[in-house]
Amino acid sequence: MYEHIGKNRAKTYLIIIGFLVFIAAIGYFVGLYLDYQYGVRGEYSILLLGFALAIAVIMSFASYYYSDRLVLSLTRARPISRQENPRVYYMVEGLSIAAGMPMPKIYMVEDRGLNAFATGRNPQHGVIGFTRGLLDSLNDEELKGVIAHELSHIKNYDILLGTVIVVLVGMVTIVSNILLRMFIFGGRRRSSSRSGGGLISLILMIVGLVLILLSPLIAAIIRFAVSRNREYLADSSGALVTRYPAGLASALEKIKGRSAVNTANSATAHLFISNPIGKKNRAMFKNLFNTHPPVEERIKRLKEMSLGVGT
Amino acid sequence: MTGIIVLIVILAAIAVAILAIAVGYYNAIVSTRNKVDNAWHQIDVQLRKRYDLIPNLVETVKGYAAHERETLRKVVEARNFGINAQSVKEQQDAENMLTGTLKSLFALSERYPNLKADQHFSRLMEQLNGIESNIAYARQFYNDMVMKYNTRIQTFPGKLFASMFNFSGRDYFEIEEESARRPVKVEF
Numbered sequence: 001m002y003e004h005i006g007k008n009r010a011k012t013y014l015i016i017i018g019f020l021v022f023i024a025a026i027g028y029f030v031g032l033y034l035d036y037q038y039g040v041r042g043e044y045s046i047l048l049l050g051f052a053l054a055i056a057v058i059m060s061f062a063s064y065y066y067s068d069r070l071v072l073s074l075t076r077a078r079p080i081s082r083q084e085n086p087r088v089y090y091m092v093e094g095l096s097i098a099a100g101m102p103m104p105k106i107y108m109v110e111d112r113g114l115n116a117f118a119t120g121r122n123p124q125h126g127v128i129g130f131t132r133g134l135l136d137s138l139n140d141e142e143l144k145g146v147i148a149h150e151l152s153h154i155k156n157y158d159i160l161l162g163t164v165i166v167v168l169v170g171m172v173t174i175v176s177n178i179l180l181r182m183f184i185f186g187g188r189r190r191s192s193s194r195s196g197g198g199l200i201s202l203i204l205m206i207v208g209l210v211l212i213l214l215s216p217l218i219a220a221i222i223r224f225a226v227s228r229n230r231e232y233l234a235d236s237s238g239a240l241v242t243r244y245p246a247g248l249a250s251a252l253e254k255i256k257g258r259s260a261v262n263t264a265n266s267a268t269a270h271l272f273i274s275n276p277i278g279k280k281n282r283a284m285f286k287n288l289f290n291t292h293p294p295v296e297e298r299i300k301r302l303k304e305m306s307l308g309v310g311t
Numbered sequence: 312m313t314g315i316i317v318l319i320v321i322l323a324a325i326a327v328a329i330l331a332i333a334v335g336y337y338n339a340i341v342s343t344r345n346k347v348d349n350a351w352h353q354i355d356v357q358l359r360k361r362y363d364l365i366p367n368l369v370e371t372v373k374g375y376a377a378h379e380r381e382t383l384r385k386v387v388e389a390r391n392f393g394i395n396a397q398s399v400k401e402q403q404d405a406e407n408m409l410t411g412t413l414k415s416l417f418a419l420s421e422r423y424p425n426l427k428a429d430q431h432f433s434r435l436m437e438q439l440n441g442i443e444s445n446i447a448y449a450r451q452f453y454n455d456m457v458m459k460y461n462t463r464i465q466t467f468p469g470k471l472f473a474s475m476f477n478f479s480g481r482d483y484f485e486i487e488e489e490s491a492r493r494p495v496k497v498e499f
Contacts, residue, residue, distance in 0.1 A: 090441035097353055098448035100346075100456075243451070 004233060008157040012164055016064075019168045020056045026175060027052020063167035068119045068127055071163055071271065075117070075263045077107035077129045088135060092128060092147055099151050099241045104128045108135070113261040114254060117271040118150040119163045126154040131261055138251055145248025148238035149273060156237070158230050162271050170267045231273075231293050232301060239305055249302035256295045336472040343460045347481055350453040351399070354484065357446045358393065358406070364442065365390045368435050372416065375426035382419055385412045399482045406446075413439075450484050457481045 030052075031045030038044070082089040088106060096103040104118070104126030112133040120126040128150045138146065153159050239245035255274045264276035275292045369383050389412045393405035417436075420426050427433075461480045464473035472478075 086437060086441065090444065093441070094445045094448040097357070097445055098451050100350065100353075100452045 004230075005157050008161045012157075012161045015161070015165060015168060016060045019060060019172065020053065022172060023056035023059075023175065024049055024053045059167070059171055063164050064121055067163040067167045068121065068125065068159075071117075071119045071166055071268055072107060072127065072129070074166075074265070074268055075109050075129065075261070077109045080106050080108045085135070087140075088130070088143070088147075091140070091144055092151075095144060095147050095151055095241060099148070099155060101151065101155050102126070104151070104154060106130075108132060109261065109263060111261050111263065113276065114138075114258045114274075115261045115264075115276050116146050116150055116273045117268070118153045118159050119271060120154065121160050121163065122157070123154050126151075126159065128154075133258070134255070137254060141242075141244060141247035142251035142254065144242050145238065145244065145251045146273060148241040149234050149248055150238075151241065152234040152237040153230070156230065156233065158234065159271075166267050166271070229293075231298065235298055235302055236305060239302060245302040245305040249299045249306070252295050252299050252302070333472055333475070336469055337476055340460075340463055340469065340473060340476070340478055343456070343463050344478070344481075347453070347456045347460045350449070350456040354446065354449040354453055357442055357449050358402070361409075361439065361442045361446065362390055362394055364435060364439055368416075368432075368439070371429065371432050371435060372420070372426065375423050375429070376419065379419055382412070382415055386416055388412075399484060403484055410443075454483050457483055 027048040027050075028045055031048035034044035034048070035041060080088070085106075085108075092106055093103050101123045104120065104123075105128070107127055107129040109115075109129055109131045111131040113131050114134045114137055116128065116130045116134055118126065118128050128147065130146075134146065135143070153162075235248060236245075239248055242248070252274065259272070259274035259276055261272070261276040264272060269275060269277050270292075272292075274295060365386060369386060372379070372383060386409070389405065389409040393402065393409055396402040396405045420432070463469045464478050464480060
């Protein structure tokens with residue numbers, strides 16, 4: 001468990017550093033390209049490198065401190081109080097006590113789909129979100145199973161990594177899309193009078209272009225790497241808190257096939273308990289990078305747990 | 312001469328290694344014991360919440376069923392016993408007593424429709440139910456921590472260091488609820 005938390009922290013730092021390098025590299029390559037275009041040596045490249053690095057550092061800090069709010073506004077979640085829904089409130093409070101962690105804030109998304117998510121940078125700033133459909137359709141034992149699953153994500157620092165990725169990977173995707181267009185459409189304006197701007201900068205440009213073309217793939221792979229095993233881990237440690245794996249198994253059974261949430265997109269999909277992207281919105285290609293393990297396998301493992309010895 | 316020096320160096324190295332291991336175990340045991348104390352504090356927080364609720368509850372019931380003095384007296388008595396409890400054992404007994412008397416209070420409310428319909432009463436009941444399940448969860452967490460701590464000081468080699476530094480095991484917080492213990496009766 002502690003090993004997993006350590007790994008999540010290390011991965012978060014690694015991703016932030018990777019992001020810094022990536023953005024700085026892109027800035028530098030764009031600078032090189034401009035140097036080449038305007039026939040100057042190293043003016044734009046140094047300027048843009050510094051500029052990109054500054055932006056990347058600011059983005060990294062912002063993603064650490066504010067990405068939970070971004071996630072909440074992206075999914076259009078709103079906070080719910082004890083008076084409004086005492087059932088959920090007491091369940092979350094009780095299960096956080098059982099898990100030995102501070103009580104997270106509770107949010108709700110007005111959506112008929114059955115799903116739940118967790119976000120926040122650490123357990124002290126944890127947030128759990130449910131869809132209205134989930135709260136209405138699950139019985140107490142099932143809902144407890146889902147809450148315990150989300151609490152485990154918070155306790156394991158899965159949420160830090162997951163939430164930081166939303167912003168940073170999202171940025172990489174946006175930046176690379178912009179640059180790709182710049183290269184494709186900007187290329188035409190290249191003056192024919194300038195030839196042989198240095199073979200080295202041409203090679204660097206090609207490397208930059210390849211990197212940019214690959215970036216959506218890199219983003220997808222990162223998301224894939226963080227998302228699958230930790231669902232199994234959250235399932236089992238959640239079941240340890242409720243002492244009732246069958247509750248979550250039955251909840252997943254209900255959620256299966258009805259988990260589509262309208263406000264979720266590919267940037268936030270991995271935060272949810274079950275894949276929130278509806279089948280009709282899912283492209284062929286995206287299936288390759290599915291963010292969640294198959295529900296059947298999760299249910300199977302939970303059922304094995306409840307058959308197993310005592311604990 | 313050199314043989315003796317080598318021997319002394321080896322012995323010193325072994326002593327340092329043993330000391331380092333002992334320090335490591337000592338710290339690990341203390342940190343687990345602190346977790347047990349913290350878990351106990353969590354139970355305490357919930358129990359206080361329940362104690363604070365009871366005078367209010369008793370007053371509300373009095374308004375509708377003043378002559379049920381005996382039941383009300385028992386509830387208050389169990390509460391006071393719980394507040395003054397010192398050890399885990401005492402607290403445990405007080406809780407079992409309080410849970411029992413509260414049950415008879417709810418049974419009593421069944422006979423007074425006006426009381427059952429009272430807004431204030433039903434809100435108190437809702438809060439009480441919430442706190443009661445929180446107590447159960449806090450107890451679960453406490454027992455988990457006690458198990459961790461006891462395992463640490465009862466297994467080898469933690470056991471050696473535990474006895475060296477005089478660490479003793481902690482008690483589990485158990486429920487004596489009869490309905491939970493009784494085998495389920497199936498009637499045809």
